[in-house]
Amino acid sequence: MKRVLIAALLLVALLCVLPSPFGSGGAASAEDLVSGISQDTIQITSNYTGTDIVVFGAIERAQGTAGRGIVVVVRGPDEPMTVRRRDRVAGVWVNRDAARFEGLPAYYYLASTEPVARIAPAETLRRYGIGLQALTPSAVGSHHDPEPFRQAAIRYHQRSGLYAENPGSIDFLSETLFRARVPVPAGVTRGQYNVEVYLFRGGEVVSAQSTPLFVDATGLERRLFNMAHDAPFFYGLACVFMAMLLGWISSVLFRRPA
Amino acid sequence: MELYLPVAEMSVNWLLLIALGTGVGFLSGMFGVGGGFLMTPLLVFTGIPSTVAVATTLSHVTASSMSGALAQWRKRAIDFTMAGVMLGGGVVGTLFGVWLFALMRRQGQMDLIVALTYVIMLGSIGIIMLRESLATLKAYRSGVTVSRRLVNRGWIQALPFKMRFRQSRLYISVIPPIVIGFVVGALSAIMGIGGGFIIVPAMIYILRMPTNVVMGTSLVQIIAVTAITTVLQATSNYAVDIVLAFLLVSGGVVGAQLGVQAGAKLRGEQLRLLLACLVLAVGAGLFYQLVARPTDVYSLSEGVP
Numbered sequence: 001m002k003r004v005l006i007a008a009l010l011l012v013a014l015l016c017v018l019p020s021p022f023g024s025g026g027a028a029s030a031e032d033l034v035s036g037i038s039q040d041t042i043q044i045t046s047n048y049t050g051t052d053i054v055v056f057g058a059i060e061r062a063q064g065t066a067g068r069g070i071v072v073v074v075r076g077p078d079e080p081m082t083v084r085r086r087d088r089v090a091g092v093w094v095n096r097d098a099a100r101f102e103g104l105p106a107y108y109y110l111a112s113t114e115p116v117a118r119i120a121p122a123e124t125l126r127r128y129g130i131g132l133q134a135l136t137p138s139a140v141g142s143h144h145d146p147e148p149f150r151q152a153a154i155r156y157h158q159r160s161g162l163y164a165e166n167p168g169s170i171d172f173l174s175e176t177l178f179r180a181r182v183p184v185p186a187g188v189t190r191g192q193y194n195v196e197v198y199l200f201r202g203g204e205v206v207s208a209q210s211t212p213l214f215v216d217a218t219g220l221e222r223r224l225f226n227m228a229h230d231a232p233f234f235y236g237l238a239c240v241f242m243a244m245l246l247g248w249i250s251s252v253l254f255r256r257p258a
Numbered sequence: 259m260e261l262y263l264p265v266a267e268m269s270v271n272w273l274l275l276i277a278l279g280t281g282v283g284f285l286s287g288m289f290g291v292g293g294g295f296l297m298t299p300l301l302v303f304t305g306i307p308s309t310v311a312v313a314t315t316l317s318h319v320t321a322s323s324m325s326g327a328l329a330q331w332r333k334r335a336i337d338f339t340m341a342g343v344m345l346g347g348g349v350v351g352t353l354f355g356v357w358l359f360a361l362m363r364r365q366g367q368m369d370l371i372v373a374l375t376y377v378i379m380l381g382s383i384g385i386i387m388l389r390e391s392l393a394t395l396k397a398y399r400s401g402v403t404v405s406r407r408l409v410n411r412g413w414i415q416a417l418p419f420k421m422r423f424r425q426s427r428l429y430i431s432v433i434p435p436i437v438i439g440f441v442v443g444a445l446s447a448i449m450g451i452g453g454g455f456i457i458v459p460a461m462i463y464i465l466r467m468p469t470n471v472v473m474g475t476s477l478v479q480i481i482a483v484t485a486i487t488t489v490l491q492a493t494s495n496y497a498v499d500i501v502l503a504f505l506l507v508s509g510g511v512v513g514a515q516l517g518v519q520a521g522a523k524l525r526g527e528q529l530r531l532l533l534a535c536l537v538l539a540v541g542a543g544l545f546y547q548l549v550a551r552p553t554d555v556y557s558l559s560e561g562v563p
Contacts, residue, residue: 049260049269084366086555092374092548095366095557152556186262186269217264224264228496236492239500240485243317243507247324250511254325 032060033207035197042184044217050186053213055111056179057197069112069119069200070170071130072180074213076107076162077191078138083149083156099149103138106189108163111180115167120203128198128205132158132165161185190216265499266310272505274304279509283322286510287517288524289533290326290458290473292319292480294451295380297506298372299540306502308369312359312450313497316484318506319452322514323480330474337425337471340435341478344457347436348483351443356490359447363495366559373544375449380541383455387534394527426467426475434464439479447487452480455537 035057042051055072080102084095112119116131126134132154140146157163162185170180182195193213199206217225228235261272278300286293294315301311330336362368417431438460442453457476461467467475492498521529 044262046262047260048262081558082366083556083558086552086557092370093550093552093555094370098366149556152554153558155554156556156558186260187267189267217262221262221264224500228265228492228498228500232493232496233489235500236489236498239317239492239498239503240320240488242500242504243321243488244324244481244485246507246511247321248328250321250515251325251328254515 030061031063031199031201031206033197033199033209034058034060035195035209035211037195037211037213040212041214041216042188044188044190044215044221045219046221048186050188051184053182053184053195054179055182055195055197056177057209058178059176059199062176063201065175067202069114069198070178071113071116071119071196071198071200072111072170072182073130073194073196073198074107074109074182074184075129075194075196076105076189076215077193078103079106079189081153083153085149085152097142097144099140099142099144099146101137101140101146101150101153104135104150104153106162106191107184107193108132108135108157109182110165111169111182112165112167113170116165119200120205124203124205128208130198132163160187162187184215188215261501261505263306263310263499263501265496266306266502268305270304270306270502275502275505276509278304279318279506280513280516281509282318282506283510283513284517284520285513285536286322287326287514287519288521289517289529290521291454291533292323292452292484293510294319294446294449294453294484295376295455295537296540298450299376299544308372309363309495309497310499310502312372312448313488313491313495314499314502314506315450316446316452316488316491317498317503318510319450320481320484320488321507322510323452323454323477323484325511325514326518327474327477327481330477333474335471336474336478337423337467338475338478339421340423340426340428340465340467340471341475341482343421343423343432344435344439344442344479345482347439347441348443348479349486351440351445352447352483352487352490353443354440355444355447356487356494358444359491360494370548372449373548375445377541377545377548379445379449379456380537380544383459384534384538384541386459387530387537391527391530391534395531398527426465426471428465428467430465438464439483442479443483443487446483447490452484454480 035055038054042053080100081104082098082100084098086093087096110116110131116125125131129135135154137150142149154163170178172178193215195211195213196208198208259271259273260269262269282293282297282300285296297315297318298311301315302308359368362371417433419432420429421432422429438457442456445451445456446453454476457479458472461472461476462469488498
């Protein structure tokens with residue numbers, strides 16, 4: 001893992017030093033970004049307890065660190081969710097109002113050189129979907145002001161480690177070579193994730209790169225999950241059969257000699 | 259020590275879950291109950307979604323009832339006719355319960371219904387058991403024997419559709435067993451329990467079945483109801499986690515056998531008193547969760563119901 005990483009970093013460093021075959025004419029003077037990830041798939045196995053991926057990158061034709069901002073965003077697949085608010089009814093806490101959201105990601109992690117509000121104006125951040133406050137659902141089903149419900153959804157995911165914003169967490173190996181460690185906890189959803197790296201200068205995006213990351217279950221976990229959804233009847237029967245078999249075995253094993 | 263649960267989609271400490279299965283199995287073996295009423299709340303407490311907890315606990319109950327039923331079967335202490343009649347009501351009750359479960363889940367009131375049903379059931383049964391066992395203990399000390407078999411069967415005898423239950427030495431209407439079966443089937447789907455703590459008193463006090471066949475017959479009924487409910491929960495709610503079920507069951511069957519041996523050393527009244535306290539404690543804990551201010555009044559569920 002570590003060796004792969006070093007090799008990858010060297011490759012990126014090499015790419016920066018070598019003259020780019022595409023770089024010609026006016027574009028040659030512009031700052032550009034090259035990035036990669038330590039692994040392009042995460043396999044959820046039976047002992048999966050979460051893992052870290054490393055996003056690394058290099059800046060070509062760097063123009064100094066002043067006024068420069070780097071943001072790494074890892075965004076999971078969108079997931080419909082329902083947020084409910086409990087109210088006290090006759091002394092008991094009951095779910096009353098609800099809001100349904102579509103277009104909020106199941107996972108969102110942000111690493112940046114400094115708090116994003118200092119890197120770019122709110123309008124720009126919202127346009128690129130950068131930062132937890134810029135997460136806006138595409139569809140809302142609610143009879144009430146959805147804002148407190150949206151805040152609650154963000155809070156909920158932050159508590160379970162699925163949403164995080166981590167300014168100042170980008171390590172610089174040199175002035176132009178950087179990396180960010182992204183934790184992927186155990187509760188992640190399967191699907192396609194996107195790793196986005198943005199280079200800001202003076203509050204504007206100068207260069208950006210997006211790489212897909214796949215999270216999928218493998219082996220037995222995958223087969224069991226598929227079976228539970230594709231053949232639920234036989235899956236249920238298998239559960240019952242297993243329970244009866246184990247019950248029978250135990251009663252034979254513990255049977256007292258008469 | 260962490261293991262990924264494919265349906266619950268989360269990692270859990272498998273040692274903890276086997277220990278939980280063993281502990282609940284021990285208590286269920288000792289008290290002669292399925293243990294679902296303890297298992298479901300405890301699973302929810304460890305962070306497993308309540309839909310998965312309710313649906314998966316059923317397998318634990320199937321397994322521990324299976325090993326108990328086999329022991330009773332060897333003693334020929336099962337009234338299969340009675341179990342069959344009760345199951346007739348049980349199947350309909352189960353279908354109704356699973357339908358209600360899905361409806362409540364869509365409405366977002368699942369957790370509330372589960373908790374409320376638990377508080378009401380555990381509270382009332384705990385109080386009845388506590389009073390009864392205290393009275394028996396007191397009577398025991400003062401040397402008076404309390405007659406269990408009261409003769410007054412009144413309204414039960416007046417019902418039509420009578421049928422002979424040879425093993426139970428009864429000639430009664432099929433309506434009460436069918437109604438009891440229905441109620442237990444519905445509760446099984448909503449609460450993830452086998453319903454032993456309802457069936458057993460109902461068989462003794464309402465149907466007046468002889469005590470020696472009550473245990474075996476109720477266990478057969480519980481196996482059938484939990485098996486049907488497991489399949490229904492798997493097909494309609496996709497809420498059964500087979501890995502979680504395996505962990506709970508493997509701990510549970512061992513614990514149940516140890517519990518039976520431990521229970522043989524205690525007197526019946528003492529056991530019932532202990533069980534009553536346990537039932538009341540779980541009920542009180544759930545009641546507190548209903549009325550205490552939650553840490554966050556907002557809650558989130560994935561997917562659009």
